[in-house]
Amino acid sequence: MKVPPDVESWLNLSLINGLGDESIRKLLIAFGSPTEILSADTYQLERFVKKQVAYNINRGADKSKVDAALKWLEDSFNFIITLADHDYPKLLLNIADPPPLLYLKGQRKLLNAPALAIVGSRNATPQGIANAGAFAEAASNAGFCIVSGMAQGIDTAAHQGGLRGISASIAVVGTGLDIVYPARNRELAHLLAKDGALISEFPLGMPALGRNFPRRNRIISGISLGCLVVEATLHSGSLITAKQALEQGRDVMAIPGSIHSPLSKGCHTLIKQGAKLIENIQDILDELNCQPALAHGNINVTIDFSESQENSILLPHLGYDVTDIDTICTRSGLTVEAVSSMLLTLELDGIVASLPGGRYQRIR
Structure with a gap:
């Protein structure tokens, strides 16, 4: 598959050493397009970026990294979605710092589907896992694509529940899309690539660095209409996602738990601060002011108790x-x-x- 020239220019620009997202957005406003930026001389560029960065732009990106990304794009399930692309998530355009481009593997049509973020603890309880999966499946059947971060625990259960429903699931990851992290979620990643999607703002080859995960959380909340926290300690990264959701004007919801459980403390704190207390799927639909997408669908989770x-x-x-x-x-x-x-x-x-x-x- 031939890569459009504009996509290749965006790719080159994003891989310039030392050039951050904020500077890219500033240069785009000044020059209009990646092609014009890459063609500008050092003097013109130094009006907007440091001298060394201007020099790096003139020199160009690492060719091996560009070639690796172009090779990756030969797979029909792999895409690069830029700020200028009509498929770029519309909700994400409205946050303070949208990534200039996204790497995507899977179904690009999901990028602008109505979405619900479901996040929570990596070390979840069995009850939390069950809640995440059940609410995700019910919300998926109600028309929401489920967005999470593909971590162990709540994230994994949320993706699995979303895939069981009709509206699938998107994983926003903190590595390059050529890396599966955590490795034990390899099978889940394959299912998401086939029936859902994986997206990342990080280039191919980016390892699992701690600083990347809080950063990617703004995308989880940014592409979603609301954020549901299932289980979280007081120091959980899920509370970072909830905070970013509030800053982005998204609805924040939380499922309460035992007053004795540390994994309920984060949710209870959010509820005290004004998050919607969630007991069932209808609570979510009411908070988001939505009705089920399928009038004939059953959005309630029914369980067959077969014990004697x-x-x-x-x-x-x-x-x-x-x-x-x-x-x-x-x-x-x-x-x-x-x-x-x-x-x-x-x-x-x-x-x-x-x-x-x-x-x-x-x-x-």
Whole structure:
């Protein structure tokens, strides 16, 4: 596939050593296009950037990096979307610092689909994982493309739920798109490339650097109508996304949890600060002032409880908080042997999750 000349010019400009996004936007306003910038002399460029950067522009980008990106674009699922492209996310144009270009793998039509960001802890509880997947699937079936960061935990569950629904999912990553991070999400990345999309502002070959992930969060919130936080500690990166969403004028929502769980503290803080408390998918639709895209679709998550009556007698004594087996025995008055047997059956039915240290949590 032949790459249009303007895309190649954008690519060259973005790969100039020392030239940041803010300077690129300043130069675009002054010169009109990447081609004109790359053709300008050092004297003209020095009016807007430092002398060394002007020299770097005249010298051009690293040819090996440009050639690698052009080779990557030969795949029909790979794209570079620039500020001048009609497919560039319209919502992203309205944030303070939109990236000059985006690398995209997958379905470019999703870039301007109505989207909902779902974010949360990497070290999520079974309940948090279940909530993220269920809300993502319901929102996807209601017409929202689910946006997250492809991290472990809540992000992964959100992408999986979005892909199960009809509106798919977009992962905004903090590496080059030729790198899958974390590596254990390789299969998820392949599914997103096929049925959803992966996008990055970072060039190919960019490794997983800590400073890149808070930066990419502005894109997660920027392309979305609202941001739902499922589980988060007080120092979670998800709160950075929520803060950026507020700054961008997006709706921020949060799912409450146990008052005893550190993973609920971030969500509770957001709710105290005015975030919408979310209990069901209708709460999200009301907050975003939207109706389901499919009038005939069922946007509620229904669960078939198949446990026997014998095992279900344990559930009232097993709350949604993490509980150890001794406490369950004390509450229920049953023996350790009886409780252990019931917990095993409930775990196999997907109703209870076992946690390290002999603890359990009801997840449905």
